[in-house]
Amino acid sequence: MKKAKDRQFSGMNNEELIRRLRQATDEGTSSSALSSLREEIVKQNVGLVKSIAVGFLNSGEPLDDLIQAGYIGLLNAVANFDLARNTRFSTYASYLINGEIRHYIRDKHAMVRIPQWVQVTNRKVKEAEENFFQDEGRPPTIAELAARLDISESQLVELLRGREVMTYVSIDQERRSTDPNPPPVDMEHLSPRDEGGVSSELRMRILIAIEQLAEIQQQVIRGLFYQGKSQAEIGKELGISQRQISRMREQILQAMKQQLVGPYEESTE
Amino acid sequence: MLDLLNLIGQAIENLQRSIELFEVSERDAGLDQITSVIQQIDCYLERIDEDPLLEITTIDRAGLGERLLGVKGELASVIESVLPNAL
Numbered sequence: 354m355k356k357a358k359d360r361q362f363s364g365m366n367n368e369e370l371i372r373r374l375r376q377a378t379d380e381g382t383s384s385s386a387l388s389s390l391r392e393e394i395v396k397q398n399v400g401l402v403k404s405i406a407v408g409f410l411n412s413g414e415p416l417d418d419l420i421q422a423g424y425i426g427l428l429n430a431v432a433n434f435d436l437a438r439n440t441r442f443s444t445y446a447s448y449l450i451n452g453e454i455r456h457y458i459r460d461k462h463a464m465v466r467i468p469q470w471v472q473v474t475n476r477k478v479k480e481a482e483e484n485f486f487q488d489e490g491r492p493p494t495i496a497e498l499a500a501r502l503d504i505s506e507s508q509l510v511e512l513l514r515g516r517e518v519m520t521y522v523s524i525d526q527e528r529r530s531t532d533p534n535p536p537p538v539d540m541e542h543l544s545p546r547d548e549g550g551v552s553s554e555l556r557m558r559i560l561i562a563i564e565q566l567a568e569i570q571q572q573v574i575r576g577l578f579y580q581g582k583s584q585a586e587i588g589k590e591l592g593i594s595q596r597q598i599s600r601m602r603e604q605i606l607q608a609m610k611q612q613l614v615g616p617y618e619e620s621t622e
Numbered sequence: 623m624l625d626l627l628n629l630i631g632q633a634i635e636n637l638q639r640s641i642e643l644f645e646v647s648e649r650d651a652g653l654d655q656i657t658s659v660i661q662q663i664d665c666y667l668e669r670i671d672e673d674p675l676l677e678i679t680t681i682d683r684a685g686l687g688e689r690l691l692g693v694k695g696e697l698a699s700v701i702e703s704v705l706p707n708a709l
Binding site: 558560565569574576 | 626627630631633634637638640641644645656659675679680681686689690692693696697699700703704
């Protein structure tokens with residue numbers, strides 16, 4: 354059985370296996386068949402994961418643990434690799450494996466609880482980096498990453514200083530676009546923080562508060578309009594008339610409309 | 623009495639304004655905006671049972687109160703972090 358499976362995938366490269374996996378997923382193939390395909394991709398890239406993990410041995414972490422973390426990066430690469438992009442799977446996977454091992458080491462060595470705003474920032478930066486890599490096939494520069502995150506370069510630099518993942522980005526775009534294992538950024542060449550402006554931490558923490566409020570807002574709106582219950586049903590549950598429900602909704606919609614349209618109306622007057 | 627959606631709408635607007643003010647080094651004005659949001663949340667929580675909006679949604683009041691208190695705590699810590707520099 355195993356030999357038959359080996360023959361089935363023999364000679365297929367990463368991209369072909371991923372293509373097969375995507376097709377099988379679309380066709381609703383059995384989960385065991387999908388697992389076989391994933392296993393084959395992992396098997397073909399064991400060497401890649403190990404070679405990257407070995408490069409982190411000076412962290413003091415056991416090789417097996419580093420490899421385990423690397424596998425997470427590999428599986429993420431399998432799940433997210435976009436065949437339409439002009440990037441080799443191995444390049445994309447190396448990037449994610451590298452990142453996952455770094456995250457593992459950083460988390461392992463964290464001596465203090467990471468504040469929420471830092472965690473949120475890390476997530477946003479990581480997503481922006483991975484999306485950029487997926488789009489362009491290379492790591493972003495500071496300027497490009499800052500543009501994706503809609504913050505200034507100096508704010509991004511400040512964030513990255515705290516985040517200890519400076520090896521992902523560089524101001525030396527040409528060098529990094531050709532080097533699959535780019536060296537750390539030379540911090541001396543990065544512009545200093547603008548002391549006169551708002552600090553990145555402050556901005557991020559206020560943005561988190563806004564995000565939390567927006568989540569509540571979404572929940573309320575969903576609760577009001579997308580539960581599939583009729584006004585009569587809601588009225589019955591609450592012991593009030595359908596007309597009252599209808600009036601309340603009208604008032605809410607009016608208030609929301611004013612909030613959304615108000616500023617534009619004012620600016621055009 | 624603000625309903626929940628109006629409270630959130632105003633709070634988001636004030637917080638966005640506070641960022642703009644901090645960015646042009648208007649720290650006191652920025653802090654005022656954040657303080658006003660904290661006050662609005664306090665006011666709302668005191669009278670949460672009167673919010674007509676909550677009557678027609680399935681949102682959990684206790685959970686909502688905790689989440690708003692979480693936002694308030696985050697904003698209070700922002701003010702604490704800014705005050706030493708502002709004074």
